[in-house]
Amino acid sequence: MSSSTTHTSTIGAIGAPSRRNTELALLAFAVVIPLFAYINVGLALDGELPSGMLGYGCGLGLLAAVGHIVVRRFAAYADPLLLPLATLLNGLGLVVIWRLDQSEKLQDLAKAATGQFSASAPKQLMFSAIGIALFVAVLLLLKDHRVLQRYTYISMVAALVLLLLPLVPGLGMNVFGARIWISVAGFSIQPGEFAKIVIAIFFAGYLMVKRDALALASRRFMGIYLPRGRDLGPIIVVWAMSILILVFETDLGTSLLFFGMFVVMLYVATERTSWIVFGLLMSSVGAVGVATFEPHVQERVDAWLNPFSDAVIASTGSDQIAQSLMAFGSGGVLGTGLGQGHSDLIGFAANSDFILATFGEELGLAGVMAILLIYGLIVERGVRTALAARDPFGKLLAIGLSGAFAIQVFVVSGGVMGLIPLTGMTMPFLANGGSSVIANWALIGILIRISDTARRPAPAPAPNPDAEMTQVVRP
């Protein structure tokens, strides 16, 4: 490797340009594209410009502007792509949620289920605003991400509390078979989305301290090096508890996410490939174990293998996967055009878990590939931030968060596209759901903070009076 001589991935320590103007230009696109999409939907559905055009356009523009100003002021050297990409996804999500609000079929469905229909898009815009507010708060309050190290064990407790909240009687709600929501003052919150970030902080903090012990003070057992119990024990316990709680809440997607994040961070911290092997082994044991005593899991696997079978549809009570696959198929390469598909056939989850299917049908292969690449870019910028970070805690936190983001995107879109069994998570930023949007804005905030610290030019070395004196004397 010639990486010792050329800097291909990490950003040089000195004099990285701030790229704030690049970010501003990209943000303009990130606001204009959803605005055009919004106009497109309105024209397709009613043949006229949608009435809320000014409201939504200004709303999104304002959010982007606030985000940009705060970054310019408080994180001047941050990665210039993260904010525009997240804004673009958030904007496109708003457009499609608004488009699905217009569907008579979904309105009827909501009226039949709860007696009334209320549009989701205004709420989503509000949650996006709260999300941006949290993003701003993160940048204002978190001057240096290393501060978070102090809260390693508090994070652990917080994560477990957050995960346990939905199991508290009277607070938690069982919605469509998963007990992952809590109801506070009329709002339903998914604590798991926030637990994702908090537990990443705990993992990063703990592993940073113990990484040498984990990697080196190990005993050889059956050909692989196992760390000492006192090093690995606590983290295994916390992790296992989270997984168990999630299994009881039948939140399979999030348990998969926690597992993946744990293995990734452990691997990065210890630099031992055996962890990957070990992780995969454990995950397959875990998966088979859970599948044998959880009928819920069994159903999902059946629905994944035979999405069109009548027996499976009857036993699961829904044909969402089949409908989703047909939505993708009907979209084809170029799609039907925004507002002109029938993805509302998927039913109540069309604007949350299955929102990607609407993109598939109405924007086609081209649109979905673009969306996936945007997600890919966010993850790539996250990994780049981890590479650039100068402290192990920052590296671990950045890779944990971006790894979790990547796994979440893979698990949701893979499930919706029938690549893997459906586990029920939301597409970050796109899907309808307050907790998801807010938590992911916080996640982006932390990544931006880490990247700002990483890219900030090192203070110029103090002038050394000896330097001028030194001369090379040729014989």
Next chain:
Amino acid sequence: MNKPLRRIAIFCGLLVLALLARDNWLQYVQADTLAEHKKNRRVSIERYAQPRGDIIVDGKAITGSKESGSGDFKYQRTYKNGPMWSPVTGFASQRIGATQIESIEDGILTGNDDRLFFTRSLDMITGKKKEGGNAVTTLNARAQKAAYEGLKGRGKGAVAAIDPSTGAILALASAPSYDPSDFAGITSKEGKLFQKLDKDKDQPLLNRALRETYPPGSTFKAVTAAAALEHGLYDDIDSPTKSPLPWTMPNTQTELKNEGNIPCKNATLREALRVSCNTVFGKIGSDLGKDDMLETAEKFGFNSEQFVPVRSNASVFPKEMDKPQTALSSIGQFETAATPLQMAMVASAIANDGTLMEPYMVSELQAPNLDVIEKHAPKEMSRPLSEENAQKLQDMMQTVVNEGTGRNAKIDGVTVGGKTGTAQHGVDNSENPYAWFISYAKTDSGSPVAVAVVVEDSAASRDDISGGGLAAPIAKDVMQAVLDSKK
């Protein structure tokens, strides 16, 4: 820590790559399969998104479309005078699907046909909504009304009428019938109604004119007479035949009986047809043998399905039989069975001087802008008998109407030829007989109509009067209606 980080980056890249690959598989490779999957409701939504084209009779639409009002299927079919026209149109139901013309010409009616590709592409550019084309039929509204009203008054049965010179179908009625408007939508109420119709023992959904084969009884004697003339068994219709009475069927001890005490001994062909002698025509069949009989019957269209373009069941003239069975088959008994359309074809071939034209009922397919996409040209199907023999047979059939069992079909000032029939069926002939009548009308300018009527008789006495009494008046009304509309 950078080495594992790079590997994680590659791993994340692979995750995205897997998603991209899966998406390409779904939306490119599998797209068409999924888009046309039988559970994909979009196909139906698309199909009912605009009004269907119409089925047209005498320049007027007998179908229509209205907004469904609920659900995602925007338009549903309506029918004008549905029970009368249902044997022609079939039905187009959002819940059950389509049949007959509605199904066969579905591409034109929905506007999806490839032949509409050009107009459709043009519409796409100009932004016009997709529209369906029309199917123009050959039917005669007055004849259809006469046929349906006549049947309705007499219970169950069917009528088929043809223009002998072209093969154009003028009437196609069946009773009891159903109104396809009743279950054109998708509600479960409509589904239940269809189930009820489907299970009804009177079979209202059955298109008796095309899909039900009845023993034709004595009307088949017209075919036997044609065979006798064509194969040279008898030349002169007014010379006595060699017909003993009583006549014992060859190789058996069984006498073939006539209905009542009618003068059939050595009767002339004309006389035998007039009073409908079983002995005379049974003997002709057995004298000719099964091959000659089969040849003539098949030339008239027996043993093959007709596509008009709706498929009719094949009428049956048995291919394997001994002498006595041939005798029975030749008077329309044994396994002989015919659709009303088939017997109308027999009458029309005789009326058209021996030339049988291919029957059809869709004369034109139109694009939404009324451009003609396809026009049906009358086609000759076969020549079951020579012009000379056809005229001899016409002479005989006119005697049946003027002086014989078919008097009820007489029309003043018009030459009418016909033949009655009463077909017994069931074990030991235990069930009520079918009353048949086939006929044609003839004016100076040729024959405008040939018709076959069958009434599933519930209370008739078992003689030929039943055919003349029950079926002939309906035939007369249908012929009269066609003649009137020509004026």
